[in-house]
Amino acid sequence: MDEVWGLLAERGVPVVVHASSIPLPGRCTGPAPIGGLLEYHPTLPLVVAHLGMPEYDEFFELAETFPNVRLDTTMTFTDFAERGMPFPARLRPRLRDLGLAGKVLLGSDFPNIPPYAHQLHALDRLDLGDDWLRAVCWDNADNLFDLSSHYTRSAGHL
Template identity: 80%
Template sequence: MVREMADEEVPAWWRRLGLPGLADVHVHFLPERMERRVWHHFENGGPLMGAGWRIHYREPVEKRLARLGELGVKAFSALAYAHRPDMAVSLNAWTLDFARRTPGCLPSATFYPEPGVLGYVRDALDQGARIFKVHLQVGDFDPRLKEIDDVWGLLADRGVPVVVHASSIPLPGRCTGPVPIAEVLARHPRLPAIIAHLGMPEYDEFFEIAEAFANVRLDTTMTFTDFSELRMPFPGRLKPRLRDLGLAGKVLLGSDFPNIPYPYAHQLHALERMDLGDDWLRAVCWDNAADLLDLTPDHSRPAEDR
């Protein structure tokens, strides 16, 4: 039985694996007013959340950044996502500025099906955006809409990954599930999509998509944890495929920090107790993201100091 570790033990854990640190592609930092609303939603629940949960890292932004540093998270995103028109441009301005002044933060951006979307996505890319996020359940939009078809094509051409919440958690949505995003990928097979939460609970279907498309990956966000296993357990029969996908570069560490109901270390503990080997852990926790995002061990240093 793998012993549960505390946050302060995490650096020793990744050093044991021979890693330079951790790369987490599913981290959230938001403008303060929006962040308060998101936290209220998580903690009080609602139509898309059920009962909700207590956020473990409900702390000022400076303290959260310090915690990531103490954990050894050398590269992380600042994922924001628009849920209505006329949000994405201001969110992108905030997240890109946040990355410029935050060592280790990947320049992150989002988009929404609306007039001008291709132009502002191009602008975000020109400003250095390296990872995007869309949430098909919260945004309640169909990824097959013609308004964003050229956006998917642009990201595919540029090789810029997009974290897509496409699965039916916490509840099925109008445009969630494997079919809509699979049809997008059929039109843009080179798109480097990262399916959030390993596609939970539609694990089988999203594993098939990751196996079918060369540039599709999965992130581990909240998977295998005690919290998720009580509600949507991972099928043990998929462990061999999970191992193969991880070793093939297709599984990336994601956490949902800070919006999680347990310590960060528990996500790593959950990965380790899958018992898929140290090579798999090394691939998931650093190597696969490093290959995708061209990370170096000194990624936490500001770009102008490299």
């Protein structure tokens, strides 16, 4: 896979990875293997699903260390996740900083569970501010995927 990862890094293609060690740990999952991958390909644009749940600390560190590593919010903060693997309150300041720095993206698992609206509500009830919520729900993905220019170009063709 090294050649594939290298090509993705070279082209700047964002890749969403289910990188945490749940539901089952493996030799390619968890923060250590992902950190090793990033040592070889430090510019690889990775989006770590579920904020790396439950290894939040380690995946936050990777996002803080590598410029193109981002985290998505899929399932985190929902009632289901908070019952089984609650997000540590001590990490909220880092979550806020990462979100405002463009490192946290809305993830939904849409159309899977839980319902999309519940995931949005779960982010809103974190009470991290309108700027954070706007960044996570739109601006950060817009910057990564250049969505605004796409919609501007598309609108010109109507």
